[in-house]
Amino acid sequence: MKGGKSKGESKKADAKLAVNKKAAPATKGGRKPAKGKEPKDPNKPKRPASAFFIFMEEFRKQFNKENPDNRAVSAVGKAAGAKWKSLSDADKAPYAAKAEKRKAEYEKVLRAYNKKQAEGPAAADEEEESEKSESEVHDENDDDDEEGSDEEDDDQ
Numbered sequence: 001m002k003g004g005k006s007k008g009e010s011k012k013a014d015a016k017l018a019v020n021k022k023a024a025p026a027t028k029g030g031r032k033p034a035k036g037k038e039p040k041d042p043n044k045p046k047r048p049a050s051a052f053f054i055f056m057e058e059f060r061k062q063f064n065k066e067n068p069d070n071r072a073v074s075a076v077g078k079a080a081g082a083k084w085k086s087l088s089d090a091d092k093a094p095y096a097a098k099a100e101k102r103k104a105e106y107e108k109v110l111r112a113y114n115k116k117q118a119e120g121p122a123a124a125d126e127e128e129e130s131e132k133s134e135s136e137v138h139d140e141n142d143d144d145d146e147e148g149s150d151e152e153d154d155d156q
Contacts, residue, residue, distance in 0.1 A: 045109045048102035051095040055087075056080050 049057075059080045063070075070076075084092075 043113070045106060045113055048106040049099065051092060051099040052084055054098050054102075055084055055092075055095045059083060 056077075060076055063076050063079060067075075
């Protein structure tokens with residue numbers, strides 16, 4: 001047989017594959033963890049929608065009114081894509097203007113966010129810790145007072 005593997009060769013290849021699979025550490029989703037990648041900050045502002053997605057917001061409402069039986073996301077997406085392609089640049093202009101406006105707002109918020117991050121996330125953490133410490137101290141004092149009053153009632 002030309003180009004075919006013998007039985008011994010295929011077993012060796014299978015053994016190598018099995019070893020490689022066992023050696024790779026499994027994580028969520030079966031992927032290897034990314035090296036040096038920082039976790040996402042939930043406070044970071046989200047990127048603005050593009051002109052097409054702004055168009056999709058309006059088109060989705062209209063499409064669902066016209067086709068109440070059709071709940072398939074793929075059908076809505078295909079119909080919106082076809083309609084978007086058929087629109088002229090003049091028809092797309094209002095959506096592009098809205099997208100630019102959202103982008104300008106996003107950049108403003110992002111600059112404020114980055115400035116806050118540059119000032120020092122450590123300072124924000126220290127403030128949170130000090131607030132927690134104060135509340136914990138107050139809670140502990142309240143607990144002690146209640147226990148002390150119970151003990152006095154028991155003695156009488």
